[in-house]
Amino acid sequence: MSILTFQPSDVPDGGMHRFEAGDRKVLVTRDGDVFHAFDAVCPHAGADLGSGVRCGARIVCPWHHAAFDASDGSLLEPPALQGLKQYRVRRSAEGLSVDPNDTVQVPPPPPRLSGHHTVIVGGGAAGFMTAQTLRAGGYAGHITMLTAEHRAPYDRTALSKAYLSGDRPAEKLSLGGPNWARDHDIDLREGTRVTSLDRDARQIQLAGGETLSFDVAVVATGATPHALKVPGAELEGTHQLRSFRDAWELREAAEHKRVVIVGSSFIGLEAASSLVEHAASVTVVGQDAEILSRAVTPRVGRALRSLHEDHGVRFQLDSGVTALEGRGHLEGVRLKSGERLDAHLVLLGIGVGPNSGLLSALADDHGAVPVDAELRAAPGVYAVGDFALAPTVLGTLRMEHWRVALQQGMSAAQSILESPVLEPMSGRVPFFWTQQYGKSLRYVGHADRLDDTHLWGDPGALKFIEFAFEDGVAVAASGMGYDADLAAFEELLRQGHAPAADEVRTGPFSLVDRLTQG
Structure with a gap:
């Protein structure tokens, strides 16, 4: 492996520069006469951080906006789940050098809150990031994670993209690796349903009758997909896409079949781009005049629709579904125009509703649970993820975005730890991305x-x-x-x-x- 050598003038003061060291990319930051060197590949998805931006103490990934501290590489913003590997910078009469074999070992934080018990209800992005950040911050107490799914935390964003298309196998979906819970000493209980949460007694009741006491509870129960309320909605062949099981069933069922997707927003369009190469046909039905109408203007929507049409996806816009038809199994979709689309299966992408039942007494009329800037819904209780109504730099919002859920889990954990590096949600910016073709x-x-x-x-x-x-x-x-x-x-x-x-x-x-x- 090559040793990198460079001159101070090669790196702008207050900036950064990416160098090649053999087969390794090295990112060097400079602040006056102080230089730091890091692995230049973002640990989230492999982006070249040298193509990103530096803003004060922050290195920001150009793809998915993970942010890292420019002095030690520590993680500041997800969707990356860990910080950057740091290399030692050495000085000599000839200039500066970095040996990628000479890494800086960051000492672990001192243990905190020994004897404390945090119960996390939900194994999605927000719950996972809460546990991940707690352990990374030195939390020495007991962590129990309860998830209704029969799977450890996984990358839900891949379900409608790489997993559905067949480009990413199930074993590559896990968050933090296949042994994450064991490696981080998490008491992960899969297939576990919570029936109630008593805030005053600080107890959680499980469906099997067990009661868990907690010092802190983090509720991360997410959202539930909306159902289509039309005749025939109960027919076999109607699918939703929220869980791994949903995605697995959809992928198996769609092969060489006629697929109708109801909903022209992100989930529906990602699924369309993933399925069109495997299905006999894919038709997207949208109630608006153009796709993605809540996020982009019609001119942009038309351009993105053309991308789909070039790959064989068909559209029925400014339309709606009045009935699903078939004898026992779906055979067709009736539109409000009276037209019938032949279909072997339907995927519903018509939005989700907040799953706030455990905290229903705190929820507003729309089912959202208001929280403070540290995601605290009540003393000892945090609410994170899709149903949390939380402060951001743009005001108080309920967001159904993957990175927002990760941000909320990070902020909640930092609050539990009373971390000196606490970044409240009120200082964070919403961001999401979609990938199609x-x-x-x-x-x-x-x-x-x-x-x-x-x-x-x-x-x-x-x-x-x-x-x-x-x-x-x-x-x-x-x-x-x-x-x-x-x-x-x-x-x-x-x-x-x-x-x-x-x-x-x-x-x-x-x-x-x-x-x-x-």
């Missing part, structure tokens, strides 16, 4: 409406950024082919320095330059 659309921020927008680039060429404004300031940006700029936009939002609508309309300009130049 190998193309990624990334969405930063949140916009309730799309009546004031501006577009840079060409959606037809799948290279654009679309901004949404509220009160004359950008609150959201979605795009393809502008990875570093979108990462920079997230940092600008986090700092409260998002560009004004008038400034965006004079563009395009480099959001990375805007970030680094202040």
Whole structure:
């Protein structure tokens, strides 16, 4: 393995530079005369961090916006689950050098909260990240994780993408590796249903009759897919996509079959792109005039629909389903126009509702559970994930996004630990991404409406950024082919320095330059 040598002037002060050291990529940061070196490959999905952005103490991944501390590589933002490997930087008369074999061993944090018991209800992203962050932060108490699924925590985002397409096997879905619970001393109880939570007594009742006492409970029960309320909805051949079992059943059933997907948002479209190569046909039915109508404008939606059509997906938009038809098993889908689509199976992608039953006394009229900036719903009880109504830099929101759930789990764990590096949710930015046909659309921020927008680039060429404004300031940006700029936009939002609508309309300009130049 090659030793990297370089001069101080090769790395901009306050910035970073990626070098090649044989077959290894090394990222070097500089602050005055202080240099640090790290593995330049993001541990989440393998992105080149040298193509990302640096914002103060943060190194931000260009793909999925994981963030790492520029001085020690520690994890600041998911979806990465661990920090960066750090290498020692040595000085000599000839300059600076890094040997990728010479790693900096970070001492573990001192043990904390020995004798404490945290019970996590739910094995999804938020529950997993709570446990992961607790152990990484030195939590020495007992952690019990209760999940209704008969599986250890896994990457749910892959279900509608790589798993459904057949590109990622089931054994590669686990979060933290196949032995994560054992390696982190987690008492993982699969196939366990919780019937009640007593906040005052700090006890959880299990379906089998067992009672667990807790010092802290973290409720991460997620959301439940909406059902289609039409005649024939009970027919065999109707599928949802929320769990691994759902995805497995759908993948097995769809081979060489006519598939109708009800819903033209992200889950439905990801499933369409994954199934179209294996199914006899795929048709997407959407009630709006264009796909993804809540996230992007019609011009962008048309471009993304064309991408699907080029791969053989058909669309019935500005439409709806009035009945599912068949004798025992699904045979067709009746649209509100009266047209009948032949179908062997239907996938419902019509949204989810918050699964807040354990904390129903705290929930609002929509089933969301309000929490504070540290995800605390009540003394000793945290609510994280899809049903939590939590502060963000853009106000209080309930978000059904994978990275938001991971962020909430991280913040809750830091709060339990009373961590000095606590990053409350009120300082975090919502972000999600979708991947279809190998193309990624990334969405930063949140916009309730799309009546004031501006577009840079060409959606037809799948290279654009679309901004949404509220009160004359950008609150959201979605795009393809502008990875570093979108990462920079997230940092600008986090700092409260998002560009004004008038400034965006004079563009395009480099959001990375805007970030680094202040």
